Amino acid sequence: MKKPARLDIDAILDDSGTRIVVCCGAGGVGKTTTAAALGLRAAERGRCVVVLTVDPARRLAQSMGLTELDNTPRLVSSPEGGGQLFAMMLDMKRTFDEIIEAHADPARARQILSNPFYQSLSSSFSGTQEYMAMEKLGQLRRSDEWDLIIVDTPPSRSALDFLDAPERLGRFLDGRVIRLLTAPAKAGGRNAFRLLNAGFGLVAGAMTKLLGAQVIKDLQTFVSALDAVFGGFRQRADMTYKLLQAPGTAFLVVAAPERDAMREASYFVERLAEERMPLAGLVVNRVHVAPASKLSAARSAAAAEDLDSRGEHELTAAVLRLHAGRMQLMAREGREQEHFTSAHPTVPVVRVRAMSEDVHDLTGLRQIGDLLASA
Amino acid sequence: MVESPDTDWTDVRLHVVTGKGGTGKTTVAAALALALAAGGRKVLLVEVEGRQGIAQIFDLPPLPYEERKVAVAPSGGDVYALAVDPEEAMLEYIEMFYGMRRAGRALTKMGIVDFATTVAPGFRDVLVTGKTTEAVRRRGKNGRRIYDAVVLDAPPTGRIARFLNVTQEVAGLAKVGPIKNHSELVNGVVKSRETAVHLVTLLEEMPVQETLDGIGELRSAGLPTGCIFINMVRDSLLPQAALDTAVKARFDPGELVLGLKAAGVADGAQAVAMAEALAEEVAEHAHRTELERAERESLAGAGLKSYDLPLLADGVDLAGLYELAESIRTQGAA
Numbered sequence A: 001m002k003k004p005a006r007l008d009i010d011a012i013l014d015d016s017g018t019r020i021v022v023c024c025g026a027g028g029v030g031k032t033t034t035a036a037a038l039g040l041r042a043a044e045r046g047r048c049v050v051v052l053t054v055d056p057a058r059r060l061a062q063s064m065g066l067t068e069l070d071n072t073p074r075l076v077s078s079p080e081g082g083g084q085l086f087a088m089m090l091d092m093k094r095t096f097d098e099i100i101e102a103h104a105d106p107a108r109a110r111q112i113l114s115n116p117f118y119q120s121l122s123s124s125f126s127g128t129q130e131y132m133a134m135e136k137l138g139q140l141r142r143s144d145e146w147d148l149i150i151v152d153t154p155p156s157r158s159a160l161d162f163l164d165a166p167e168r169l170g171r172f173l174d175g176r177v178i179r180l181l182t183a184p185a186k187a188g189g190r191n192a193f194r195l196l197n198a199g200f201g202l203v204a205g206a207m208t209k210l211l212g213a214q215v216i217k218d219l220q221t222f223v224s225a226l227d228a229v230f231g232g233f234r235q236r237a238d239m240t241y242k243l244l245q246a247p248g249t250a251f252l253v254v255a256a257p258e259r260d261a262m263r264e265a266s267y268f269v270e271r272l273a274e275e276r277m278p279l280a281g282l283v284v285n286r287v288h289v290a291p292a293s294k295l296s297a298a299r300s301a302a303a304a305e306d307l308d309s310r311g312e313h314e315l316t317a318a319v320l321r322l323h324a325g326r327m328q329l330m331a332r333e334g335r336e337q338e339h340f341t342s343a344h345p346t347v348p349v350v351r352v353r354a355m356s357e358d359v360h361d362l363t364g365l366r367q368i369g370d371l372l373a374s375a
Numbered sequence B: 001m002v003e004s005p006d007t008d009w010t011d012v013r014l015h016v017v018t019g020k021g022g023t024g025k026t027t028v029a030a031a032l033a034l035a036l037a038a039g040g041r042k043v044l045l046v047e048v049e050g051r052q053g054i055a056q057i058f059d060l061p062p063l064p065y066e067e068r069k070v071a072v073a074p075s076g077g078d079v080y081a082l083a084v085d086p087e088e089a090m091l092e093y094i095e096m097f098y099g100m101r102r103a104g105r106a107l108t109k110m111g112i113v114d115f116a117t118t119v120a121p122g123f124r125d126v127l128v129t130g131k132t133t134e135a136v137r138r139r140g141k142n143g144r145r146i147y148d149a150v151v152l153d154a155p156p157t158g159r160i161a162r163f164l165n166v167t168q169e170v171a172g173l174a175k176v177g178p179i180k181n182h183s184e185l186v187n188g189v190v191k192s193r194e195t196a197v198h199l200v201t202l203l204e205e206m207p208v209q210e211t212l213d214g215i216g217e218l219r220s221a222g223l224p225t226g227c228i229f230i231n232m233v234r235d236s237l238l239p240q241a242a243l244d245t246a247v248k249a250r251f252d253p254g255e256l257v258l259g260l261k262a263a264g265v266a267d268g269a270q271a272v273a274m275a276e277a278l279a280e281e282v283a284e285h286a287h288r289t290e291l292e293r294a295e296r297e298s299l300a301g302a303g304l305k306s307y308d309l310p311l312l313a314d315g316v317d318l319a320g321l322y323e324l325a326e327s328i329r330t331q332g333a334a
Ligand SMILES: Nc1ncnc2c1ncn2[C@@H]1O[C@H](COP(=O)(O)OP(=O)(O)O)[C@@H](O)[C@H]1O
Pocket: A026, A027, A028, A029, A030, A031, A032, A033, A034, A055, A056, A057, A155, A285, A286, A287, A352, A353, A354, A355, A356, A357, A358, A359, A360, A368, B205, B206
């Protein structure tokens, strides 16, 4: 089996041409941790960095001073050497509200913001978080206040959601139902359903019966108000998407050495190639290591059994079984990584070992940063 | 129908299983359904996230929107499964209550149902919880309940309170009308003593934190909490005394050197080096065990009953699922 090339993290962070690093991958693999660790490392190497996080673990957030969800980058540290680390936590609802405010006149904006459907969409539509993360990234980049932006992606089950959700939200807001619901208003009719055919009359009746007339009215108000600002929406999403294809962007796919996560990483790598988005490499996080790795699982298990059968050295036997279990786990993890590498032999890889404790503070992040860069 | 066995949750008919994503909600829900069905009972396992997780776990092709038998429980008993599709649930509902089959089809075809449920997840939730609670309430000709229990593989902890608190969610959108009435019917079941919301967690910091937050949210929404399933628990191979000394970095590799020599694994300086390396592994294991103990303690603070489910070394296959079901039964959870 050919070994994959080593992913050179420092070369990426030190290259002033790198303006955006996106950490993506399946849920729970360590995207947020990796993003924060890269941010700290880059700052300590002299760059002015902002990390856009979506869902940091509570203690990690606290240690970075992110106690409020206020959508504003906060200075976390300014190490010697001129670099600076800022971090912010995404507030998706506020980001959405701000887009509405930017694109609609004040009266219309008020109408949208107070609509119950808008409130529901902006706080719980399953793609809103992804869309708003993209939007925020675009804003940070356009502000040009930082020379490096590191983005953590939302905790969706699938890594691809980050790329797909904005498009889905866009399609959705641009869709047929919206046109249907806005058509009469555009034609100046008072009755929303007047211009439509008999089939739709039936539907309208059913909807009214089912949802009540007020709901239909709210839905229509929402849709026509949103329609007015939607062109702007679409353009912004397209712009950010292009940004992701630009040469200053580097995607890091993060995975744990487990089947589901590695499979997800594979899909993502393929998808990035299709979209012509620049992949920097794969981070395999939380890899297990064994200081006594010279002793194989089989040999260790056999020795434990031997001691057991003789009724001697109980403690050593237990330790040998513990070691055998760990070696088996490592073998499984190794196989999952080989699967990935045989499918994607040219993707550079770096491994980060599993710490015995969660990563809570800058010291922990620095340690992860060192591991990312050493390999 | 068989008399209810005497277990910790005898009176519960709707078991809602939630947890942080990836902690094993679907696995635990399936094992719980098997455990509840054991001994000749009939249980429905419901899935609502459109992922076909139940089909995968029972090694079946994708499930249609239809209650069908997926497994036989230990010593008789049937597990039925249903993958709820909001659109289908909507059609069924319109037809059942209004006899408007055609209008319902037209609504779906024009994408209106999809639209309304996407823009307002509250609508979607009321449809799927409506279907689930209908199965809980459903009675046969003899007046008895069709299902002895219903197990719901629910959305993750972060969303569970909103998901179950349908009346509240729908209230903002529909102040009057049938949807509102429907949500009240659902609410009657969900908030009753026949319902329990169980939380699946691992002994890791983030899932435990999320579990505690989730319990708080459920409580303040007046939703009935059930138990905590601590999933993927590892056996501790080492005696507590060894772990205690290892945590304090006072574990003496001397004993290991002798053991390794006795087992013929290594000799001389090699045995010493190996013992030291192994002692490092022991220390790390001890540290982890200690952290797990602390997580267990935080969980205990929530004041809910908890059950341990073992980590299956080879992943979850059908045999593993029955093993988990057995474990649930021997601990008295079902
Ligand atoms: N290399 C590591 N060793 C030990 N724990 C880790 C490691 N990387 C991440 N973690 C822990 O795993 C949990 C999930 O990490 P997180 O970065 O929040 O994942 P994601 O953002 O992908 O959901 C956190 O509690 C974090 O501290």
